[in-house]
Amino acid sequence: MKTARGMKIVSDDETQLHSLGELMRVFGSAKRYAFNRLLEGRGAKDIIKHLPHQFRLNKRYAEDAVLLVQSLISSQRELLPTRLEDVQAKIHPIKSVLLS
Template sequence: MRRGRKKGNKGEPKPYTGLEALLVFPDHGDYVATLDLMRRFSSAVRYGYNRLLEGEDRKALKRESGPLCTLFHLNTRYADDALLKAEALLTSQRELRENPRKVVFGGRKLLADLARLKKANLPLYESRKREWRERRKGTLYARGDRSKGGNLNLRLVVRERSLFGAPTPQMNLWLQINLGEKRYAWALVKTSHPRLQALL
């Protein structure tokens, strides 16, 4: 669990709560489909970043007929959230007075390590290469919307019975992942957080 301080509308900080958990996919097909969704979402973030850098309109990019939905097969909410991540990175680069055209998705330091380790330490090179690929392709982000009844793409679901016959020793808490086209992946959420029920 991570806690922090977040500024409210009037500039006053307010607490926010995060939760760290392990996701277990009882169905291997759901695991593969989720990895593919993460890869497409990460690609959409990079694409959106470059288009915003070129001055393209965010509303045009995220619409259903726009490039993020059609090229990466994302729904409009995923597309909008990919643009939000891209916009936040672009804003950060400008605030830090760094060249936004020199952003390295996956991490500049890791990329430099790869160049250094390729000939010097092959096992470590392969390990760092996997880590770099995970950072570059392993992003999935979705915001909730109170007017829509919560998060339509990533939703925590409490069930009285387990799915797929998977054991649930603490509680039947699942993450429902919207894959698009009315398809969903399910992952068992495993966490030892003592106040999990209160957070739900």
């Protein structure tokens, strides 16, 4: 189990905001990279080992990026049949109108 801490930025210091923005940008890039590597079939452990070197992140951020991407992929795989049913349900009435 992981523990997360929420924080609020109370200072208007531009350097802190810039650092936070940079961290968010790099973390987003790491998630995109992990997503593409998982779709290519690479293992999660290999990706976790590679991310800190590629994006200068610590191991926890690398693990979190891969975990978020894995959950995204699994939820999309779960939702795909439902989405296909919805699209086919929309196509059927249109098809019957066009063919009649």
